[in-house]
Amino acid sequence: MRAFGQILKIETRLYLRDLAAPLITIALPLLLLAVFGLIPAMRASNPDFGDRSFIQYFTPSLLVITLAMTAVNVLPTVLATYRERGVLRRLATTPASPAALLAAQLIISLATILISAVLLIVVGRLAFDVPLPRHPLGFALALALGTAALLALGLLVAAVAPTNKAAQAIAVPLFMLVLFFGGVYVPRFLLPDFLVRIGSYTPPGVQALLDAWTADAPQPLHLAIMAVIAVLAGTVAAKLFRWE
Amino acid sequence: MPVIEVTNLHKRYGGTVAVQDVSFDVAAGEIFGVLGPNGAGKTTTVECVAGLRVPDGGEVSVLGLDPRRDAARLRQLVGVQLQESQLPDRLRVAEALEMYASFYRDPADPARLIDELGLGEKRNTPYQKLSGGQKQRLSIALALVGNPKIAILDELTTGLDPQARRDTWGLIERVRERRVTILLVTHFMEEAERLCDRLAVIDKGRVVALDSPSGLVSAVAPEQRIRFRPSAPVDDRLLTDLPQVTAVTRSGSQVVVTGTGDVLHAVTSVLARNQIIAADLRLEQATLDDAFVELTGHRPAE
Structure with missing residues (x-):
């Protein structure tokens, strides 16, 4: 246990020392929230967004930035780098297991996502009239399942990519896709219907987040798809993952 | 154990x-x-x-x-x-x-x-x-x-x-x-x-x-070679009589003694007993490199 505590402590320090990752993951969504939130028109409710304001409609997409960055960008590249450089193999020769390092990385990912979600909810509520999640349980479930699905995909990338470069070659396009379908590049109301629909079923499930945040319970099908993706990708990743 | x-x-x-x-x-x-x-x-x-x-x-x-x-x-x-x-x-x-x-x-x-x-x-x-x-x-x-x-x-x-x-x-x-x-x-x-x-x-x-x-x-190359210039003429037999010595040759003013075991000690002792000084004495021995090549047929790294 002491060994795991040390690993978690050191890995957290290493994560924070790499300033770029925490800045993009946590600070960028907040900054975008502030930039859009400070424009009065963005705070006015609009029938285009189902009588929400643009900022209410867009905040779940900001959370997608954190989710995508953490799960399909940072996590797989860190793990692939550790494997490529023999960090995991070296740990395997000590009484500590490389699994402890994997667990520490997952905890850091979860903490990052949780911190970012709380900050977006609190700042959105206090400064820009974004309501607290209207359906808290549904929101928690949508966030948990969306996170699980994306993390599983990130682990799958880490499992199949032999090197850091290979991990990035897979992770970057995947990251872009997640952002695109999450309505980050182009707000979803500007996208054709079928793309919006696809986006509801691709991780992390931005529609379920939006529904639970600003309206009512998310659709069970949206949640179920995330659960299925999490289990499938997670199982395959666990089967394929190698320490060396 | x-x-x-x-x-x-x-x-x-x-x-x-x-x-x-x-x-x-x-x-x-x-x-x-x-x-x-x-x-x-x-x-x-x-x-x-x-x-x-x-x-x-x-x-x-x-x-x-x-x-x-x-x-x-x-x-x-x-x-x-x-x-x-x-x-x-x-x-x-x-x-x-x-x-x-x-x-x-x-x-x-x-x-x-x-x-x-x-x-x-x-x-x-x-x-x-x-x-x-x-x-x-x-x-x-x-x-x-x-x-x-x-x-x-x-x-x-x-x-x-x-x-x-x-x-x-x-x-x-x-x-x-x-x-x-x-x-x-x-x-x-x-x-x-x-x-x-x-x-x-x-x-x-x-x-x-x-x-x-x-x-x-x-084990691979037991032979050692000693080269020196004697301060006075040396009778070959003085050296060939030593059990450790296998051969004695001359090249110019140099004497080259080939032998095994503690041949160096044997040669220097017999020279000293005869008041001959061995100048420019060199001992040539196989190295681990040689042994390695002999054993594996590969040149060692570097």
Whole structure:
């Protein structure tokens, strides 16, 4: 246990020392929230967004930035780098297991996502009239399942990519896709219907987040798809993952 | 009693046989070298000893334990420095040692180990800013931080400049003074000659010789050659009568004596008894390099 505590402590320090990752993951969504939130028109409710304001409609997409960055960008590249450089193999020769390092990385990912979600909810509520999640349980479930699905995909990338470069070659396009379908590049109301629909079923499930945040319970099908993706990708990743 | 026993070890990867048949014992407190050309099966052999790979045949016993079945116990007792194993770029020297120390029941004091390995000034330096020699010393420190009974060091000085290499050798000699048994993989003859008490030369997955460095040399090329210029004429018979001498030839004013065993002592004694001074005396002996070439048919690295 002491060994795991040390690993978690050191890995957290290493994560924070790499300033770029925490800045993009946590600070960028907040900054975008502030930039859009400070424009009065963005705070006015609009029938285009189902009588929400643009900022209410867009905040779940900001959370997608954190989710995508953490799960399909940072996590797989860190793990692939550790494997490529023999960090995991070296740990395997000590009484500590490389699994402890994997667990520490997952905890850091979860903490990052949780911190970012709380900050977006609190700042959105206090400064820009974004309501607290209207359906808290549904929101928690949508966030948990969306996170699980994306993390599983990130682990799958880490499992199949032999090197850091290979991990990035897979992770970057995947990251872009997640952002695109999450309505980050182009707000979803500007996208054709079928793309919006696809986006509801691709991780992390931005529609379920939006529904639970600003309206009512998310659709069970949206949640179920995330659960299925999490289990499938997670199982395959666990089967394929190698320490060396 | 041996602390490492390897008996008829066999290991293949798919259709490729990496280790055909390797056996050796390592005694407590010994520095035992595993020497061989690239691809001979050295690393695979020690990885089986370290419990990182499962042998396809044969027995491996470390401190009386099975590296696979008793892996958890052995990891407390065996420190391993792997070939080409790196650390995260931003990890600092002291952090790495403190983290590794936390894995062991009875670790060495990280701060003292840092000083002993000459990394005191670098304790807060991130891994990426260390020189090759410093990285290697840190890696050795990590292998020692658990106070192991056995240290397995793979390609310790590959990629280091000559000075860093010599510094590292000095370090290993100090480690031996702690009564740590060392299993050393190398393809540098000079390193093997300087550090190892005994060596197993491995080629194409088999042990082709197992002896002390000097034993290997004299087994392969027992002849020594002595050259000198005598201060007064020497009767050949004076020398050929010595049992250690096999031949005497002359080249110009030089006498060349070929022989075995303590031929040097025999020749210098007989010259001294006859008040002849041997000027420009040189002893030519086969080196471990020669022995290696003889045994494996390969030129050693560098």
